[in-house]
Amino acid sequence: MPIKNIHSFVLLFMLTGCSVVGPAYSPPEIEVGKNWTAQYQQTVQEQSSTLASWWNTLEDPQLIDLIDQALLHNLDLQEVQSRVRQARLERIVTRASLFPTLDGSGSARKSYTRDSGGEGRETDAYSAGFDASWEIDLFGGVRKSVEASQADYEASVESLRDTRVSLIAEVALDYIQVRTYQERLRVARENILSQQQTLDLLTALSKAGRGDELAIAQARYNLESSKANIPDMQTGFQEYINSLAILTGKPAGTLQQQFLEQRPIPTASMELAIGVPADLLRRRPDIRQAERELAAQTARVGEAKAELYPKLSLTGSIGLEAISADKLINAPTRLWSLGPTFSWPIFRAGALRNQVKIEDEQMQQQILQYKAAVLNATEEVENAIIAYANEQQKLQRLQEGSKAARLAEQLAEHQYATGMTGFSDVLDAQRSLLSFEDQIAQSSGTVLSNLIRLYKALGGGWQSMSETDAPHTTVTKTNPTR
Template identity: 45%
Template sequence: MMRTFHKPSGGSALGTVLLLIPAVLLLLPACAAVGPDYVRPEAASPAAWNTRLDEGLSPKTPDVPTLSQWWMTLEDPILCGLIDQGIARNLDIKTARARIREARAQLTAAGASLWPGVDTAGSATWSQGSENRGGGGTTELYSLGFDASWELDLFGGNRRTAEAASAELEAEEENLRDVLVTLLAEIALNYLDLRTVQARLRVTEENLTAQQETADLAQLRRQAGLTDELAVEQSRYNLESTRSQIPSLRTAIESAKNRLAVLTGSAPGELHRRLDAVEPVPAPPAEIAVGVPAETLRQRPDIRRAERSLAAQTARIGAATADLYPRLRLFGSIGLESLSAGNLFDARSLARSIGPSLSWPLFDAGAIRSNIEVQSALQEQALCQYEATVLGALEEVENALQAYQDELERKRTLARAVEAARKAVELSRIKYEAGLTDFVSVLEAERSHLGFEDQMAQSAGNVAADLVRIYKALGGGWDALASKEARGGNPS
């Protein structure tokens, strides 16, 4: 029996390739991508905090609303307003959001490489040959058509690139949350610094008034011949020493206001009217739930960002490894070509071509393998950075917990010292007026009283600031942006 083999026509060849495309689409996901598959590292954490939890600190799991809006625990409406303004207008937040849009666009571009590309082109040319070459006639050529090409991602290089872009997008989203955590803490810390310095200024001015009365008393006793010029001059330098502290405190107040303005996206000076009124330093709540280390490691966006960066770098190893293998591309074109514009859309003007192309690097002097080594070394660095971020987070929490408890104890001690110094000032003045002691005792008592009151004001601010650092270390506030949007705010 004789078999007859027919050479396929161009149309049947095109149809065969078109029928193969869906089959290739189904088979591609089954082709394993080269390079290591990412495995999320397990962050080792202790079962409990090393710092002993006293002074209102509790190992209870923080409830989500409290941790999300921890500044509400300070019950200061001005601070809450500054926080909302910072979320909406801070430039670092806007920059981080723009980086997310950039990463999202890069992911779209990386994903586009997995699909065919189609171009269209049209041309009309007129040419005249040289008569000295035996020609001299004119030629017209008109064309209109479509070109398509598609790289079959047999070894997963493009898929790994898209995987890396996806992880980078997630890393940028975590970066936005980390910027938010830092921003909210910075706004609160600068606000507390403002209130602390205002309290110190009030203490200094009150002591200045008291010392002025002492100086006046010394002057009267000098005029009455009950004391000498030395006591008068001592009272004067004590008075002026206290007065000299006021300009630096005012400078610190202005700096804190200007810093708050910048953090909330305003020009320096715009917040002065809102912040001029002296308000007390906010007091911390009676109990603070800090949870356990494992919960903190899950909450902190900087750890999640480092983990996503590690995932992206792992995928880049696969993308670099795919360069070792062949690249298979399908290409094709279909269009119209004619020597006459009037015949361009005639059926006989149809032209088409289709076929595969294969490329495989045979010699590159080790460039591809060197790039794989580079990406592997970068992955190792990303892993070290992730582990360092975890350790740094644990350290930050431990330090914040210890500082908070120690400052509370220091504040109680200073309160007792302030009360004792106040009584010492009263007794020394009574004895001085009765002539039972010299003026040095009065000066020493007043200086001690001022010093203890100043330290007390600082300590009250430090307690509230240490509370802020605890919430920041726990990763509190990273979802504040979503919470504001849910409440109808406009963060952009």
């Protein structure tokens, strides 16, 4: 075929058939409320900088350091980072399909032939050449493949961001548990000391002839009951320290020295930057990941549809042949070829059309998963707001109850000393006071834990990622409609 005819053939196909098949994509429209149903009174206008690094508002240097260590050394996070790098490389590999390929080849052969007269002859043959090919993307199958690969990469970045959000929250929650157990142990030991002093006083009175054996027995079992709570608290205390070690990429048992010093449970401002429900669509990494996965699947529908249409490739080769290696460059024999290759699937027993239907069903599933991600996110925020507000009310009631229990203990001890009541009233007052103080310690930790869960539900934390952690990506918005 003459060169000009080849050019005309290629140009004809490019002009008549160069169109992208398959659905165009944009995220589905999802309606969310303008405000949260669960309202929190002390809210302020949203500040992105506060939400981006919310743990700094707790003003606890040790917590901040642990989060920094986790972001550097956590193994799960490193695995997700590796998957992001893999997705980036896969995107590069897929994009290579848009460009022509060029392969070089060469050979050297020695052959021997013998004629009927018994005479033989050896011959040498040398060849070298280049082969080129380029599939012209007439119906956008390759471009859809590249689009899916790009969306997969962006989804992997959002997965990394979601892992960061969860990791930061998990470190903070474990740290609060460590400080909560420390506070509970402090309360328990102070009460044990007070109960020991009461037992010692009763024992001294008994030796002085003013003994009350029943009171001594009651004081003793009350003391031992309080001591029995210590081992379980110490177990929980050590378990959460070990959990922090694992989260920061260290062996269990390596952080105990850092928690020898008693420190209070961190406190946070009661004012929160909650924002509105629509903010979740741009802030929550898991929602954006689901949206990118939907974009990738929508592109795969188009990729499958392109398989139904003709394919056109332009191939060419050039080569040299000679009977000796030194004559190869100046070989008299030069070969070349150039021409289009055309193919069109005519009969595949419905396999290609059904593959399109399969990809389409998977796209519908991704739409549902995206919508479910939004609904789950709004539920998490609503529940976190309710839990945070109600736990604060519970803490206030416990604090008031603790004041009353301490007064009751003082009155019971005074009345027992004056003979107005039995020692059982003193025991009841001591147990009530210990219970209230222990609940206050737990509730204080729960208030802060609920705040952390609220920040996590709001998607706080991923915004602090550097360009190295997550390369900049541009989200393409299209509509999964046929």
